Amino acid sequence: MLVDAHCHLGDAAFDPDRAAVLARARAAGVGHIVVIGATLPETERAVALAGACPGLSATAGVHPHEARHWSPAAAARLKDLLTLPEVVALGETGLDYHYDHSPREAQRHAFEAQLALAAEVRKPVVVHAREADDDMAAMLRDAGTTVVLHSFSSGPGVFEAGMAIAAYFSFSGLITFKNWRMTDRLTACPPDRLLVETDGPYLAPVPHRGKRNEPAFVRAVAEALAGARGESIDRIGQRTTDNARRLFGPRLATTL
Numbered sequence: 001m002l003v004d005a006h007c008h009l010g011d012a013a014f015d016p017d018r019a020a021v022l023a024r025a026r027a028a029g030v031g032h033i034v035v036i037g038a039t040l041p042e043t044e045r046a047v048a049l050a051g052a053c054p055g056l057s058a059t060a061g062v063h064p065h066e067a068r069h070w071s072p073a074a075a076a077r078l079k080d081l082l083t084l085p086e087v088v089a090l091g092e093t094g095l096d097y098h099y100d101h102s103p104r105e106a107q108r109h110a111f112e113a114q115l116a117l118a119a120e121v122r123k124p125v126v127v128h129a130r131e132a133d134d135d136m137a138a139m140l141r142d143a144g145t146t147v148v149l150h151s152f153s154s155g156p157g158v159f160e161a162g163m164a165i166a167a168y169f170s171f172s173g174l175i176t177f178k179n180w181r182m183t184d185r186l187t188a189c190p191p192d193r194l195l196v197e198t199d200g201p202y203l204a205p206v207p208h209r210g211k212r213n214e215p216a217f218v219r220a221v222a223e224a225l226a227g228a229r230g231e232s233i234d235r236i237g238q239r240t241t242d243n244a245r246r247l248f249g250p251r252l253a254t255t256l
């Protein structure tokens with residue numbers, strides 16, 4: 001069995017055929033999908049999907065792109081949503097200095113507030129990190145809760161900070177691309193901290209590159225990880241599923 005630890009299943013890209021997407025996931029051996037909330041409206045959709053379908057869990061958070069909209073009202077709504085049993089983590093939150101869709105100061109403020117909120121509600125936090133390595137590494141070291149570094153592709157500073165706080169490393173279709181240069185990360189990551197994800201509808205892995213990404217394709221990510229580590233796909237499936245259950249909790253044992 002495989003767990004897709006990060007998919008934007010509430011995205012409009014899945015509106016025409018979400019049931020078929022779930023059927024293909026099931027057929028590919030995907031037992032559970034963590035449906036990401038990266039804005040308050042996306043979080044509400046993730047919660048509705050998870051509430052209606054076993055085998056789905058939700059996260060609740062505000063993405064760094066949206067950090068300029070962070071407010072006391074947003075924080076209060078997020079806190080309410082985080083008490084729901086189908087919401088297994090806060091996120092995605094973090095820092096993105098590549099696009100800078102929100103001012104960096106606003107990104108740091110919203111990220112810090114969400115780290116504190118996750119610690120308060122005792123749920124893990126799903127982190128997006130792009131081209132913000134120094135600030136990210138410093139803020140991770142002070143995180144008071146379990147961290148998932150999603151679609152991991154950061155430099156050595158963030159890797160070391162993640163290792164120091166025993167973060168989980170979630171790998172996406174990026175590791176199947178020809179230009180992936182960090183095979184050593186795939187082997188250096190402790191076996192009990194590995195996860196696989198699609199980040200659908202974005203970042204479809206080879207051989208699906210350029211198409212809409214969907215949970216069934218997490219198998220291609222798991223195969224690339226297995227190949228890099230010299231382990232069987234079954235072993236990687238078991239490890240990453242065990243890790244997702246330990247991290248996100250017993251709800252991850254329900255299947256599609």
Ligand SMILES: [Zn+2]
Nearest residue numbers: 006036092199
């Ligand atoms: Zn995402």
